[in-house]
Amino acid sequence: MTCDAIQERLDELAFARALDAATPEARALAAHAADCPACGAHRRFLVALADALAVPVPAAAEAAVAAARARAARVLRARATPPRVGRDVAVALAVAVLALPLVVGHAYVVIEGGAWLLARWLPAPVLDWLGAAYLVSLALGVGALYGLIPLAVAFRQRALGGST
Amino acid sequence: MESDEELMAAIARGEERALAALVGRYAERLHAFLLRVTGNRDDADDLLQDAWIRVARGAPGFDPRRRARPWLYGIAANLARDLQRRRGVRLRAAHELRSEPAPAPAVRPLDRIDLRERLARLPERLREVLVLRFYGDLDEAEMAEALGIPKGTVKSRLHGAIRALRSEWEGA
Numbered sequence: 001m002t003c004d005a006i007q008e009r010l011d012e013l014a015f016a017r018a019l020d021a022a023t024p025e026a027r028a029l030a031a032h033a034a035d036c037p038a039c040g041a042h043r044r045f046l047v048a049l050a051d052a053l054a055v056p057v058p059a060a061a062e063a064a065v066a067a068a069r070a071r072a073a074r075v076l077r078a079r080a081t082p083p084r085v086g087r088d089v090a091v092a093l094a095v096a097v098l099a100l101p102l103v104v105g106h107a108y109v110v111i112e113g114g115a116w117l118l119a120r121w122l123p124a125p126v127l128d129w130l131g132a133a134y135l136v137s138l139a140l141g142v143g144a145l146y147g148l149i150p151l152a153v154a155f156r157q158r159a160l161g162g163s164t
Numbered sequence: 165m166e167s168d169e170e171l172m173a174a175i176a177r178g179e180e181r182a183l184a185a186l187v188g189r190y191a192e193r194l195h196a197f198l199l200r201v202t203g204n205r206d207d208a209d210d211l212l213q214d215a216w217i218r219v220a221r222g223a224p225g226f227d228p229r230r231r232a233r234p235w236l237y238g239i240a241a242n243l244a245r246d247l248q249r250r251r252g253v254r255l256r257a258a259h260e261l262r263s264e265p266a267p268a269p270a271v272r273p274l275d276r277i278d279l280r281e282r283l284a285r286l287p288e289r290l291r292e293v294l295v296l297r298f299y300g301d302l303d304e305a306e307m308a309e310a311l312g313i314p315k316g317t318v319k320s321r322l323h324g325a326i327r328a329l330r331s332e333w334e335g336a
Binding site: 045046048055057058060061064065067068069073076077080 | 192212216224329
């Protein structure tokens with residue numbers, strides 16, 4: 001066995017904290033290291049390294065372990081419970097629909113009032129066009145707003161899932 | 165007693181008692197590993213929580229043919245690496261830990277401190293394998309699995325770390 005190979009074996013013994021083990025291999029390598037300056041220096045270094053790394057660390061606080069266990073358990077439970085996105089969307093839409101009469105009433109007042117005010121200055125086709133444009137833009141705006149509701153609910157569900 | 169892999173399968177099915185059993189088996193060891201890598205108890209506590217959350221989330225995707233232990237250490241190592249990247253600075257070294265030094269009659273304390281400082285200054289890829297090997301109790305195959313690198317790379321990094329530390333130690 002070459003010195004390189006011996007030093008690699010010494011590395012392995014050091015990783016296994018077995019440099020001084022009472023095994024035939026450890027004893028043979030120690031005997032070689034005693035006679036070989038290069039392997040001897042390597043073994044001394046490994047002893048120093050193993051010693052340097054042997055500093056015990058404080059045990060984990062029971063509270064830290066309990067907190068980790070509790071949070072992970074919450075994730076497990078959340079995983080087991082399918083998100084109630086459908087119900088949440090329905091509730092959000094129902095609440096939003098409550099505002100619909102107000103929106104429709106407001107649109108009616110604006111169109112009728114605008115037509116009455118502008119009737120003296122603008123021809124009827126222009127008034128019709130303005131009314132239609134207002135209605136379309138209002139419909140698009142309200143549609144986009146209501147369309148965002150399920151997206152917002154799904155986003156919230158995902159955010160809640162991520163924070164558990 | 166159920167194996168780690170059986171517990172993982174049970175966690176994948178949502179069984180909390182399996183999660184508690186695996187936490188009981190590994191929380192202390194993972195915490196010690198994280199503490200040695202980060203050198204900071206608060207960081208280790210936080211990362212321990214994140215690690216178990218990842219376990220709970222990732223259990224359904226865990227390949228039952230894999231071993232659970234390297235997978236767990238891989239999660240911990242990744243979290244420690246992510247923390248380091250987020251902070252953009254090297255994590256504090258293990259030598260900052262406040263603990264009782266192990267008895268070492270043959271080695272001067274200066275050597276011990278010096279080596280720990282030098283270990284902390286090693287490139288991350290070298291330090292990581294050395295800490296995992298010494299403290300994670302993983303063999304090279306398991307380390308390769310944990311870190312997602314070939315076994316030969318683990319071996320060369322380990323010996324590279326030893327060589328780098330030794331040359332600094334001898335040059336000191």
